Amino acid sequence: MKKTMMIFLGPPGSGKGTQTAPLSEKLDIPVISTGALFREEVEKGTNIGKLVEEKMNNGELISTDITNEILEKRLESPDTEKGFILDGYPRKEDQIDYALKNINKIIDNGGQVFVFYIDVSDSTVNERITGRRSCDCGKNFHTKFNPPKESGICDDCHSPLIQRGDDSEEAVVKRLEEFHKGNKPVLEFFQDKKYFYRIDGERDIEEIREEIEAIINKD
Ligand code: AP5
Ligand code: MG
Numbered sequence: 001m002k003k004t005m006m007i008f009l010g011p012p013g014s015g016k017g018t019q020t021a022p023l024s025e026k027l028d029i030p031v032i033s034t035g036a037l038f039r040e041e042v043e044k045g046t047n048i049g050k051l052v053e054e055k056m057n058n059g060e061l062i063s064t065d066i067t068n069e070i071l072e073k074r075l076e077s078p079d080t081e082k083g084f085i086l087d088g089y090p091r092k093e094d095q096i097d098y099a100l101k102n103i104n105k106i107i108d109n110g111g112q113v114f115v116f117y118i119d120v121s122d123s124t125v126n127e128r129i130t131g132r133r134s135c136d137c138g139k140n141f142h143t144k145f146n147p148p149k150e151s152g153i154c155d156d157c158h159s160p161l162i163q164r165g166d167d168s169e170e171a172v173v174k175r176l177e178e179f180h181k182g183n184k185p186v187l188e189f190f191q192d193k194k195y196f197y198r199i200d201g202e203r204d205i206e207e208i209r210e211e212i213e214a215i216i217n218k219d
Pocket of ligand 2: 016017018033035087
């Protein structure tokens, strides 16, 4: 298979994590979520973790310097050799350059690129985020739309599920505001590219997954 780079854009709770997980398994390439990388730093109590924790819990975006530093380091890992899936990057105008640098590198070397934008309304975001239950292993569930087999327990690793620190009502308002402001120029930049696909995210998880797979298989 050609080296594959995918980017998943979309508001908080649009389903980026939900859709990237099975793709990663199927294609055997890692998902690199900048949000998850930051949560790891917070958990480990590193300097970066200390710098970003409060901002994340308030629903604010992190500076591009720090975001690029952490992403660049992650992309050096040998598991990205066959490709990778970026979840939640680029998220604002000054992140487009670094994303594009990677896109061009893949295309110039004969690889393939897909940019998906999962489109959902703000009211859907609220419903999805309040019901979300997350596991440290990266798997997400929803109390109503995607419940675990056993309430409060991860289907995969059987650890207790938690609610993320930035899933409070106040933080979600701020996250949406920051998302719309940052994402506007990103969407304007990508929307006319031949590798860009807008996905209607207001449908069932399975239906969306099938559409994404069909797009990938067609190319
Ligand atoms: P990040 O972790 O990326 O959070 P986010 O973008 O707010 O997105 P979420 O992870 O909340 O949602 P998701 O789209 O993955 O949805 P999910 O699949 O879980 O970032 C966190 C923070 O890190 C940011 O706020 C910022 O501070 C910082 N950060 C990260 N990247 C950055 C960057 N590039 N620059 C600067 N700062 C950055 O689904 C949500 C729920 O809905 C789940 O319960 C799921 O089961 C359910 N669900 C999913 N799909 C469906 C469906 N189709 N129907 C019904 N339910 C569904
Ligand atoms: Mg996510």
